[in-house]
Amino acid sequence: MTALTEVPPPPAGAPTAQPGAAVEARPRMTRRQQLILVVLLGSQFMMSVDFSILNVALPTIGEGLGFSLGNLQWIGTAMMLPAAGLTLLFGRIADLAGRRRLFLAGMVLLGAGSLAGGLATSPSVLLAARVVQGLATALATPAALALLTTSFPEGPLRDRALGLNGTLLSTGFTLGAVFGGTLTSLLSWRWAFFINVPVAVVMVLAVPRVIAESRGERTRLDLPGAATVTGGLFALVFGVSSAGRYGWTAPGTMAALAAAAALLLAFWRIELRAAAPLVPMRVLTLRTVSWGNVGGLITFTMESSVIFLATLYLQDVLGYSPIATGFAFAAMGVAAFAGGLAAPRVIGRLGSRTALWLGLLVQGLATVPLLAMDAHTSGLVLFLAASSVGAFGHIGAVVSYMVTATSGLPDSEQGLASGLASMTQQVGITVGIPVISAIATARIDSAHDTLTGIRTGLLVDACVVLLGAALVFVFLNRTARTSHR
The missing domain is CATH 4.10.860 (DNA Excision Repair, Uvrb; Chain A)
Incomplete structure (x- = not known):
C-alpha cells in the first residue's frame, strides 16, 4: 500500500500556484554573467565581421596596392591559414596556460594586425598584417568560447549564451559585407582595418575587470x-x-x-x-562531439559558399556596386539574428541534436529556390526571400552544433571542445568558397555563362547540406532516443 501524507496548507497570504503555471522558474543570468556575455560576444562579433569585411573591397584594395587579379585571393588566405591551422592547438593550450591569458593575447595581436593592415603601403605588408589577424583569431576564438561555456552551467543558461554567440558569429559574417561595402564606398578600404583597433583596446581593458582566469589541469603538451x-x-x-x-x-x-x-x-x-x-580519442569517439562537428562543418562550408555565389550574382549578373551588394545582405543578417533568438527555445523543446538536423534541412531546402534566379529584378526578390530563410536555418544549425559539441564534457576539457568547434568553423569558412568556386568556375568556362555556373554551384551546395542533414539525423540521433540533449 502507499502511505498518504497530509500536506500542510500554505501560510496565510502566500501565493498559490495557478493551474498550468510552470513548476520551475526559468533560470536567470547574474549581473556578472551578463557582463561576461557582453564582453565575449562583442569580441566574437568583431572577429566574425573581420572574416568577411574585405570581400566586397578586394578589387579596390587590389587597385590601391598593386595586387594582380590572380593574387587577390591571398588577402583572404593569408588570414585563413593560421586561423584554421592553429585553432585546435591554441584551444588546448588555453586549457593549460589560461583561457583569459590567451584571449587577451589574441586581442592585442588583432589590434596590432589591424593597425598595420590599415597603414599598409605594399602587398607584402598587407599580407603580413592578415597573417597576424589570423593568428589572433586562432588565439582568441577558442579561448572566448571556452570562457563562455565555463561561465554558464550546462543547460538553459549555456544554451541561451551559445545561441547569442552563434547569432553574432553568423550575423557578423553576413553584415561584414554590409560594413565593408559602406566603408569602402564612403571612406576607404583602410577603415575596414582601423575599425578593429578601438574595439580591441576596449577588450584588453575590460576583460581583466570582468572575467576571472580559467584553466584546466596542468599536464604536458x-x-x-x-x-x-x-x-x-x-x-x-x-x-x-x-x-x-x-x-x-x-x-x-x-x-x-x-x-x-x-x-x-x-x-x-x-x-x-x-x-x-592533444585530443583524447575518447572525446572524438563521442557522437555528440564527432557528429556535432560534422554538422557544423557542413553548415559553415556551404553557407559561406552561398554568400560567395550571391556576391558573384549581385555584382557580375545584376551589376550592383559594392555598397548595394553589401546592403542586399542585410535581410540575411536580420533573419540570422531572429534565428539565433529562436534557436535556444527550439533546443529546449526538441533537443540540440534534433535542432541540428532540422537547421541543416531548412538551410538546404532554402537553397533550392535560388536555382531559379535570373538576370532580372525578379531574381533579386527571390534571392532576398530564399537566402533569408536559409540564414534562419543556418543559425539554428550553428547554435545546435555548438551546444551539441561542447556538452557532456568537464570544464577542464572545454578549451579542447571549444577548440574543436572553433576549428570546424574556421576550416568550414576557409574551404567552402574554394571548392564551390572551382565547381562554379568550371561550369562558367564551359558554358560561357556566369549565371549557369552560379546555379551549378548552388545545386551542389543544396545537395551537400541535405545529405548532411540526413547523416546527422541517422547517426547523431541514435544517442538521443531518451534525452533531449
Whole structure:
C-alpha cells in the first residue's frame, strides 16, 4: 500500500500556484554573467565581421596596392591559414596556460594586425598584417568560447549564451559585407582595418575587470600531436585554396592535399599511443562531439559558399556596386539574428541534436529556390526571400552544433571542445568558397555563362547540406532516443 501524507496548507497570504503555471522558474543570468556575455560576444562579433569585411573591397584594395587579379585571393588566405591551422592547438593550450591569458593575447595581436593592415603601403605588408589577424583569431576564438561555456552551467543558461554567440558569429559574417561595402564606398578600404583597433583596446581593458582566469589541469603538451595536426590543417587549407586558383590536378594542390592526408593520419596514430594526447580519442569517439562537428562543418562550408555565389550574382549578373551588394545582405543578417533568438527555445523543446538536423534541412531546402534566379529584378526578390530563410536555418544549425559539441564534457576539457568547434568553423569558412568556386568556375568556362555556373554551384551546395542533414539525423540521433540533449 502507499502511505498518504497530509500536506500542510500554505501560510496565510502566500501565493498559490495557478493551474498550468510552470513548476520551475526559468533560470536567470547574474549581473556578472551578463557582463561576461557582453564582453565575449562583442569580441566574437568583431572577429566574425573581420572574416568577411574585405570581400566586397578586394578589387579596390587590389587597385590601391598593386595586387594582380590572380593574387587577390591571398588577402583572404593569408588570414585563413593560421586561423584554421592553429585553432585546435591554441584551444588546448588555453586549457593549460589560461583561457583569459590567451584571449587577451589574441586581442592585442588583432589590434596590432589591424593597425598595420590599415597603414599598409605594399602587398607584402598587407599580407603580413592578415597573417597576424589570423593568428589572433586562432588565439582568441577558442579561448572566448571556452570562457563562455565555463561561465554558464550546462543547460538553459549555456544554451541561451551559445545561441547569442552563434547569432553574432553568423550575423557578423553576413553584415561584414554590409560594413565593408559602406566603408569602402564612403571612406576607404583602410577603415575596414582601423575599425578593429578601438574595439580591441576596449577588450584588453575590460576583460581583466570582468572575467576571472580559467584553466584546466596542468599536464604536458603533446608536441608530436600538435605538430602533425597543425601541419596537416595548414596543408589542407593551403591545398583547397590552391585548388580554387590553379585546379585540383595542379602539382602544388595535389602535393599539399597529399601532405595533409599523411600528417592527419600520423596525428591520429600519435594520439592513440600518447600518454597525454592533444585530443583524447575518447572525446572524438563521442557522437555528440564527432557528429556535432560534422554538422557544423557542413553548415559553415556551404553557407559561406552561398554568400560567395550571391556576391558573384549581385555584382557580375545584376551589376550592383559594392555598397548595394553589401546592403542586399542585410535581410540575411536580420533573419540570422531572429534565428539565433529562436534557436535556444527550439533546443529546449526538441533537443540540440534534433535542432541540428532540422537547421541543416531548412538551410538546404532554402537553397533550392535560388536555382531559379535570373538576370532580372525578379531574381533579386527571390534571392532576398530564399537566402533569408536559409540564414534562419543556418543559425539554428550553428547554435545546435555548438551546444551539441561542447556538452557532456568537464570544464577542464572545454578549451579542447571549444577548440574543436572553433576549428570546424574556421576550416568550414576557409574551404567552402574554394571548392564551390572551382565547381562554379568550371561550369562558367564551359558554358560561357556566369549565371549557369552560379546555379551549378548552388545545386551542389543544396545537395551537400541535405545529405548532411540526413547523416546527422541517422547517426547523431541514435544517442538521443531518451534525452533531449
